[in-house]
Amino acid sequence: MGYQINKTKMNTLFTDLLENYTIYAPKRFVGGGTFADTDCIRYGEISTLEEIEFSEKSDYSFKEVLLPISETLFYFTEAVIKESDPPPKEAIVFLRSCDLHSLNRLDTIYLKNGPVDPYYKRLRDHTHFILMGCENTFENCFCVSMGTNLSTNYDAYIKVTAEDVLIDSHWNLLDQALANSQPFTVVPDSVSINKISVEIPESIPQSVFDSTLWDDYTTRCIACGRCNFVCPTCTCFTMQDLFYSDNGKAGERRRVWASCQVDGYTDVAGGHAFRENKGQRMRFKVMHKISDYKKRFDTQMCTGCGRCDDICPEYISFSNCINKVNALVKEENR
């Protein structure tokens, strides 16, 4: 159902929802950006409409709601291992279309590749997704090429206009709360053109792996891992145990975000590491996003959000790299 309500009513609805839900949305953190004099837009808890940053793309994605940067799996005391508790409240997350598509990539790894991950599932099963529209493309986005510019599987779509709030609800709870409101036809804003487009080759021959194309990244990439941390479809983590300094007998086991671009990702016993060269790490990441994942799961992994390009301190462009790979494959096939 579609509705048109005023902002006060929306904020009252938020207040009601906050009893049982934590609401996460992109927020502006002034001066917190990667580059000088820039703000950082990242996810945080909100309680009013005004706190949500609708006008710009978030630097970080929604994924930290389902995959916290550091997540405690177990607490240890001397004799017992105790599973961590799930959060007390359910969650509501505001996100854009590309990110809603990214959710499917997270689900694939955490619910389908091997056994179900119970820590992911307990958050996922209790999270509701609210679509934010895109009136225009942002910088570096290529969602149209990736087919992620449109979404229908949201719990609700919310758009804020100068005077009102427009809602398209697929969620009973909202329909009930808005039963007395003005019905209204609401169609989510979406883009149909981006400034950037990519073409992904159908199949990538072995020769691309050995191409000198990757050498450029060996010198440019500083292995900071930001491209992975901002990516809504990157899912890697490392296990970490620790003991509390004030009580050595107790501690916990956590998982923390990991990056395939950062040193140590592949280290094995005897000091051997695979892909020590940063160009080869770039090759590994790009191939995963546009080829390996698709071979295994039948959908592209990358959803074209462009955040990796936005954040890279060395101005390395992922979309540009995809197009370079495509040109190389075309040349080889000629």
Place this chain on the structure above:
Amino acid sequence: MTTTNPYTPFLSEIKEVIKHTDIEYTFRMTFSGDAKPGQFFEVSLPKFGEAPISISGIAEDTVDLTIRRVGKVTDEIFENYVGDSLFLRGPYGNGFSIDNYIDKEIILIAGGTGLSPVKGIADYFSAHPKETKGFTLVAGFKSPNDVLFKADFEKWKKNLNVILTVDTPIDGYCGKSGMVTEYISSIPVKNIDDAIGIVVGPPMMMKCTIDELLKKGFKEANIWISQERKMCCGIGKCGHCKIDDTYICLDGPVFNYTKGKFLKD
């Protein structure tokens, strides 16, 4: 939690400790589920961490884990094991299927700790010598002081053709020396089209050994390898073990060479 938690380790008692070298011990652990050679457990000491360790021996209600002391978790295991227990979860991975090797000629080539994941295969054919048409084990270690499973070698020698070699001999050592690859060409094989090669060890050793087997006439489809990669979860989530579209922890670590040769880091 409603779903069973695959990350929850269980307590396993250390029944026996066999010391091979100063830094390599076999821990015989209570375990009564199914297990195959080449599979692995995530072994942990809460507050120190987890480490993937291959199954190096299988009995009715125990599994052997041969651990090399190299860092945080393994140091702690060596220092605090006395009369104690360890936490395990697993077994993970596909492991070697003995069925693929029955009634064939087999050459098993292992380098260093690479012997652990294939030791169960040697144990099996040593106990069932009639189920193979000829079994040669070629095991290489850095020096005589690094040789693992000495007691097992004595046992295997009775029923299997065993070539034990070290890279660098020391004074007083009178066994074979040189790389494992030097011995492959001289091993007699009656039916090369059907002979099985199994290779596990450090990346360089595996590459050279496979080249040698192929040169000898082994079919790619008859060569089996086990890949070691960094692993944090063992269940297809953490991503560290991924190569191409393959998750070593789920699809491996054992691969037929026809697939294994395409795995590019």
